[in-house]
Every structure is written in structure tokens, then in C-alpha cells.
Amino acid sequence: MLARKSQTWVLLLLLISASLFHFSTSQSDSPWAAKKRRMRDKVRKMFYHAYDNYMTHAFPHDELKPLTKTFTDSLSELGNLKLEHLPQDYNGSALTLIESLSSLVVLGNNTEFERAVLWLSENLTFDVDARVNLFECNIRVLGGLVSAHLLATDSPNRVVQGAYKNQLLTLAEELGQRFLPAFNTPTGLPYAWLNLKYGVMENETTETSTSGCGSLILEMGALSRLTGDPRYESAALRALRKLWSMRSSLNLLGTTLDVLTGEWIEYSSGIGAGVDSFYEYLFKAHILFGSEEFWRMFHSAYVAVQKYFRHGPWYHEADMRTGKATYWQLTSLQAFWPGLQVLVGDIAAANSSHREFFYVWEKYGVLPERYLLDHLMLHPTEKYYPLRPELAESTFYLYQATKDPWYIKVGEKMVNSINSYTKVEGGFASIRDVTTMQLEDHQHSFFLAETCKYLYLLFDDTFLLGRNYIFTTEGHPLPVLSSWHERLPETYIPTNWTFIKTGKQGRRASSMSLQVCPATMLNGGQRIESACHVPDSRSDHRCSTNEECGIDSTTCRPRSCSTAGYCGLWLFI
Numbered sequence: 001m002l003a004r005k006s007q008t009w010v011l012l013l014l015l016i017s018a019s020l021f022h023f024s025t026s027q028s029d030s031p032w033a034a035k036k037r038r039m040r041d042k043v044r045k046m047f048y049h050a051y052d053n054y055m056t057h058a059f060p061h062d063e064l065k066p067l068t069k070t071f072t073d074s075l076s077e078l079g080n081l082k083l084e085h086l087p088q089d090y091n092g093s094a095l096t097l098i099e100s101l102s103s104l105v106v107l108g109n110n111t112e113f114e115r116a117v118l119w120l121s122e123n124l125t126f127d128v129d130a131r132v133n134l135f136e137c138n139i140r141v142l143g144g145l146v147s148a149h150l151l152a153t154d155s156p157n158r159v160v161q162g163a164y165k166n167q168l169l170t171l172a173e174e175l176g177q178r179f180l181p182a183f184n185t186p187t188g189l190p191y192a193w194l195n196l197k198y199g200v201m202e203n204e205t206t207e208t209s210t211s212g213c214g215s216l217i218l219e220m221g222a223l224s225r226l227t228g229d230p231r232y233e234s235a236a237l238r239a240l241r242k243l244w245s246m247r248s249s250l251n252l253l254g255t256t257l258d259v260l261t262g263e264w265i266e267y268s269s270g271i272g273a274g275v276d277s278f279y280e281y282l283f284k285a286h287i288l289f290g291s292e293e294f295w296r297m298f299h300s301a302y303v304a305v306q307k308y309f310r311h312g313p314w315y316h317e318a319d320m321r322t323g324k325a326t327y328w329q330l331t332s333l334q335a336f337w338p339g340l341q342v343l344v345g346d347i348a349a350a351n352s353s354h355r356e357f358f359y360v361w362e363k364y365g366v367l368p369e370r371y372l373l374d375h376l377m378l379h380p381t382e383k384y385y386p387l388r389p390e391l392a393e394s395t396f397y398l399y400q401a402t403k404d405p406w407y408i409k410v411g412e413k414m415v416n417s418i419n420s421y422t423k424v425e426g427g428f429a430s431i432r433d434v435t436t437m438q439l440e441d442h443q444h445s446f447f448l449a450e451t452c453k454y455l456y457l458l459f460d461d462t463f464l465l466g467r468n469y470i471f472t473t474e475g476h477p478l479p480v481l482s483s484w485h486e487r488l489p490e491t492y493i494p495t496n497w498t499f500i501k502t503g504k505q506g507r508r509a510s511s512m513s514l515q516v517c518p519a520t521m522l523n524g525g526q527r528i529e530s531a532c533h534v535p536d537s538r539s540d541h542r543c544s545t546n547e548e549c550g551i552d553s554t555t556c557r558p559r560s561c562s563t564a565g566y567c568g569l570w571l572f573i
């Protein structure tokens with residue numbers, strides 16, 4: 001089991017070694033290398049245009065309003081759709097600066113990184129009367145600080161020796177302690193909201209989302225490993241285990257739930273809003289902490305997603321109790337999924353979904369928030385594009401895995417669209433309506449933490465040299481450290497990998513495929529199946545109901561039971 005399981009994330013190492021190879025070739029002066037350098041420089045300019053405007057017009061407040069060149073103290077607004085219980089006396093936490101720290105390192109700007117680290121060390125406090133969303137604060141602030149601490153301490157050149165005395169870790173610990181009261185519920189599922197100064201408010205809503213309580217383990221686990229205080233990891237793990245215990249018999253979860261009763265509120269879910277990073281963190285936690293438990297959860301959850309949500313390259317939503325499709329919508333948050341599939345090793349499936357997302361990007365110039373798959377048209381109200389990173393993220397992963405120049409062209413088109421539609425004198429503005437390209441006065445911090453970072457890494461992956469990282473859902477890198485692993489198995493032996501030859505290029509076998517549906521060995525090669533494959537219940541393919549039939553490995557469509565009692569692709573559902 002271990003040997004097979006270990007194959008699953010060898011891809012990560014291959015991504016890194018591929019990047020080593022890539023780096024050595026990218027240094028040559030071919031027109032291709034020159035193009036990548038030009039694109040890298042263009043992204044660098046984008047980052048600094050966003051960053052400099054933030055520093056000039058908004059810092060130390062949370063985010064920049066690029067049209068009016070002013071600021072918003074938005075930490076308490078994140079996830080707060082109705083803008084309830086906004087603080088009276090909160091002046092920001094330099095959110096965009098915190099979110100920019102790891103990007104500064106990726107861009108190689110140690111001087112500015114050091115300046116930012118030292119400013120935050122001396123000025124940042126969390127003793128503020130502000131009600132914040134636990135998930136948002138965790139991924140943006142705790143994740144930003146923990147990642148920056150690790151980056152500050154893993155290279156002697158990043159911060160002048162002696163100047164850094166773990167202040168970011170101290171700040172992260174202070175924040176982590178403020179998170180803990182949120183977990184004080186009978187179920188262990190944390191409240192979605194807490195006041196940083198006073199803890200959970202009286203009569204606080206007990207509703208949270210799957211991603212809200214199921215994607216805390218990377219940041220809080222890393223905090224525990226760094227401080228030696230197990231409370232953060234234990235709290236996040238208890239919540240995750242409770243959430244997983246609430247899955248249906250189909251291994252599906254819903255989207256929203258009650259933290260006091262542990263009951264589902266919204267039974268429909270997919271891979272997008274409210275759920276996305278739950279799946280992402282199960283697998284990344286397995287990579288970061290090496291635990292079998294995360295792998296087992298992820299494996300079951302991934303197979304269920306492929307079985308019940310996937311329709312060819314698209315993903316719809318389904319009811320967790322019945323597996324029946326509910327909403328046929330593409331949402332821009334779903335675009336992270338191909339990137340996760342690359343880490344899993346399911347590259348063919350990742351590639352086909354990525355192409356569909358990019359098709360919609362090209363259709364509108366950017367990726368709209370919601371697109372109706374059943375009508376092939378925009379959602380009537382969610383027509384915005386707030387500079388989200390997910391498609392850039394998947395493009396980066398797919399390029400790392402395949403080195404297919406097509407992804408460089410995709411990246412180039414994305415950079416050009418972002419520059420032509422959203423760049424204004426005062427920064428980069430979100431798009432309110434992709435049909436008119438009307439702008440909105442908001443530059444989200446994730447534009448610096450993620451969008452610019454992934455685009456930069458697509459064209460220049462120098463940062464990845466010499467170390468394995470996983471990126472949190474907010475794009476903050478955490479090094480994969482042997483000391484954080486329960487054990488360091490043979491995962492570090494790349495010979496576990498099988499290659500198949502297609503034309504000139506070696507293609508990597510999907511370890512996920514190998515586990516979900518062991519591939520048939522062919523002479524001198526290997527047949528690779530998609531991980532969507534779910535075998536029929538009976539090996540003779542006989543059945544009396546559709547439920548006894550699996551998912552076709554080639555088309556990824558559900559098989560159904562014919563009147564003669566055989567599973568097959570009889571009916572297109």
C-alpha cells in the first residue's frame with residue numbers, strides 16, 4: 001500500500017526536477033527562452049504596478065481601491081456578503097503587504113522582503129476589535145505569515161542576519177491563539193466568524209461552509225510544527241475529521257452546515273465555491289505531513305468527485321445524498337481543479353478541463369464568475385472577474401508537468417487580457433461585468449499573492465530550484481520538510497515512476513490512475529486510464545439498477561443498466 005500510495009506525490013518531485021531541467025534549458029538564448037523572459041518581465045511589471053500603488057495609496061490599510069487611489073480595510077469584509085457587524089474602529093492590518101511577502105521572494109526581491117518583514121515585525125497587531133472570517137484570515141494572514149517566516153529562515157540572504165528574530169512566527173502564534181475559541185463547539189467544527197479581540201460574539205451565526213471548516217490544516221498544522229504547540233493542528237484536524245464523518249454513503253459532502261449540530265444545511269455541492277479548498281487541502285496535507293489518513297480521505301473524495309460531478313471536461317454540482325445533478329454551472333473558482341489534478345498525476349483529465357476553462361476565458365476576454373453550462377451563457381448577475389488566480393494556477397501546474405508550449409501561449413493571452421482590461425493608473429481593478437468590461441474599485445490582495453505569482457512562475461520557475469514546495473490555497477509556498485513527515489518513505493525515489501513514450505515526449509503515468517483503476521500492462525509500455533474510471537460492481541457487468549454500474553474510463557460518463565441487465569453507455573445522462 002505504502003509503495004503505491006507513495007507514487008501519488010512523486011509527481012511533485014518530478015515537477016521540481018522538471019523545473020531543474022527546464023531551468024537549465026531556459027538559460028539558453030533561443031527565441032523561446034527570450035519570449036519567456038519577456039513575459040516574465042511583463043508579469044514583474046504587473047506585480048510592481050499593483051504593489052507600488054498599494055504602498056503609495058493604501059498601505060498600511062488592507063487593500064487598494066485603484067480607481068480612486070484610496071484604500072479599504074477589508075479584512076472584516078472578506079466572506080461577509082451582507083457586510084454585517086463591520087468594525088467601528090479598525091484601521092487595517094496591512095493585508096496586501098502580508099499577502100505580497102512570498103511573492104516578493106518568488107520575484108527575487110530580498111531587499112523589499114526584508115523591509116516588509118521588519119515593518120510588520122514592529123507594527124502589526126491582532127489586538128483589534130474586528131470580526132473576521134476564520135477561513136479568510138487563516139489563508140491570507142496566518143498563511144502569509146507562516147510562509148514568510150519559513151522563507152525568511154531558509155536562506156541566509158533573505159533577511160540581514162540578526163535582524164530577524166522570528167517575529168513573524170510570534171505574530172502567527174498570536175493569531176493562531178486568537179483562532180482557538182472558534183473551535184470551542186460541541187462538534188469541534190469551528191465558527192466561521194470570530195472577533196480578533198473578543199473571540200466568538202454572542203448569537204454568532206452557526207452556519208459555515210465545507211471549505212470554511214475543512215481547509216485550515218496546512219496553516220494551523222505548519223504553525224504547530226513550527227511552535228511545538230500541538231493545539232492548532234489538533235483543532236484543525238478534529239474539525240476535518242468531524243467534517244469527513246458527515247459525508248454521505250456516496251463519499252460526498254454538502255456546501256454549508258451547522259457547527260453546533262453538525263448537520264448539513266445545503267446538500268448540493270461541487271468543486272467550486274464553499275468546497276474547493278477542502279479537496280485541495282486533503283491532498284496537500286498528505287504531501288506536507290505525509291499522513292496516510294489524509295491520503296485515504298482524499299482518495300475516496302476524489303473518486304466521488306469524478307464519479308458524481310464530472311461530465312466530460314466539465315464539473316456540475318450534485319446532491320450529496322443521491323448523487324443526482326443539481327446545478328450545471330462553471331464557476332471561476334473551479335478552475336483550480338486541473339492544477340490539483342496535476343499534483344495527483346491525472347494530467348489528461350486536467351488538460352481537458354483546463355482547455356474548457358480557457359475556452360470560456362477567450363470567449364469573454366477573462367473568466368466570468370459563473371457560466372451556465374446548460375445554456376452556454378453567462379449567469380445573469382455573476383458576470384464579474386475580480387482578478388482571480390485559479391486559471392493561471394492550473395496553467396502553471398500543467399506547464400510544469402508537460403512543458404507543452406501551448407500553456408505559455410495561454411499565459412501570454414491571460415497577461416495581455418489582464419493588462420488591457422484591468423490596468424489603470426492606480427493599480428489593477430476588478431471587472432464588474434465581463435460583457436461591458438466596466439471596472440470596480442477594488443484590487444484584491446490575492447492578485448498579488450496568487451495571480452501575479454502563478455503567472456510569474458509559469459515563465460520563470462527559478463524559485464522552485466533546490467526545494468520542494470506546496471502552495472497553500474492562497475498561493476503561499478510551504479517547503480516540504482522531512483522533519484514534518486510521520487515518515488519519509490520511498491517517495492523520494494523517482495525510480496518509482498513509470499514513463500510511457502508518445503512520440504518524442506516521455507509522458508508521466510498517472511499514479512492516481514494506477515491506484516484507482518490499475519492499468520493493464522502492455523509490452524514495453526503502459527496503458528493509462530483516467531482516474532474517473534469506476535468499475536461496475538460485478539466483474540461480469542451484470543446489473544439490475546444503474547447504481548451497480550460504474551464510470552466509463554474513456555468518456556468519464558456514468559454507465560447505466562440496460563433492459564437486458566448489462567452495464568454500458570446505453571444512455572447519455
Ligand code: DMJ
Pocket residue numbers: 139277333388389390446450473474475
Ligand atoms: C483566494 O482567496 C483563494 O484562492 C481561495 O482559495 C479562493 N478564492 C480566492 C481567489 O479567487
